[in-house]
Amino acid sequence: MDHTDYVRSGQVSPSNPNLILTGSYDATVRLFDARTGECEMVMGGSSAAAGTKITAPVEQVLIFPSGTVALSSAGPILRVWDFVAGGRCTRALSNHQKTITSLCFNSDASRLLTGGLDQMVKVYDVGSYKVMHTMRYPAPVLCLAVSPDETHIAAGMSDGTLSVRRRQPKASESSTNDIALSALKSGAFESFLGNLPSIGQGRVKSKEKSKPIGDVDEFRVERKRKKRLKEYDRLLKTFKYSAALDSVLRKQVPPTTTFSLIQELIHRDGLRTALAGRDDVLLEPILRLLLKYVSDPRFGEMVCDVAGVVIEMYTPVLGQSPLIDTLFSRLRKKVAAELRFQQDLVKVKGALDMLLATASLSSVV
DSSP states (O other): OOOSSOEEEEEEOSSOTTEEEEEETTSEEEEEETTTTEEEEEEEOTTSOTTTOOOSOEEEEEEOTTSSEEEEEETTEEEEEETTTTSEEEEEEOOOSSOEEEEEEOTTSSEEEEEETTSEEEEEETTTTEEEEEEEOSSOEEEEEEOTTSSEEEEEETTSOEEEEEOOOOTTOOHHHHHHHHHHHHTHHHHHHOOOOOTTOOOOOOSSOOOOOOOTTOOOOOOOOOOOOOHHHHHHHTTOHHHHHHHTSSTTSOHHHHHHHHHHHHHTTOHHHHHTTOOHHHHHHHHHHHHHHTTOTTTHHHHHHHHHHHHHHHGGGTTSOHHHHHHHHHHHHHHHHHHHHHHHHHHHHHHHHHHHHHHHHHHHO
């Protein structure tokens, strides 16, 4: 019996080139024999037993090197199938949040890597099927591959990006060093790299990092990193004015940033939207900000504008929260003290003007 929908994935058995495993959007995994052209085994499907039923389309299949066990991904579920037991599902793992789109082994099939639309790549130990490591990517992962020396992981993503991550080999992994040593003994190492000091002679190592030198005609692709926006910039971009204002009311945010955002809200006619619908807990940091900077000459004018809007919006609810009432009272007293101070400054300025005018007249006479 053939598949009844698109065949999404297929693989030839590593141990028997006549056996072909396929996964289809008809929610089944089938094992075909190329010698007879017949389907020898059907796994999954909506009509299968309760433990082996698959309801989602099969995205990927993968056979172990032994040829007796296979893996399939359908939706966020990873299933393990035992051919020797007649295609019985021995495990079903659900560590991804969205559809698993890619499966691959490392060089000795001791680790299994899965990539999914949840932007995650997970590394399993095939002995216990426990997740040993998780990597996050900036976009949904569509395909995945590991280099033979297990130092590079390539992932293709839905936004058109090919990501290649490099892993530093451990000290115990000496295969590369063994190859280099054999090349050194044969003399090929010197002829390949050019002038090198002979064995036994010392060489002074520079502290500067050496830059890789490629071929003259080599084309190098570089991708500029996107500048990561601050939290308040992201919230402003999505018109979440109230959340943007809350994000700059924290202690570690400098006042210049806070009042710059308030100025931006005023320009967008979004200040009332940002201040509306607040209870005493959310209104408290705003009143404390006004109290702190009402006498600051850098922000005094803007503080008065914001205070006027707050008083107009929340006057009807005064008396419901003792804390808010206290803060409003302190703000009124501080504004009154600032006004008295400004009046004193005007008097002092007038007195100084008279003294300076008298001094200038006496110097003329």
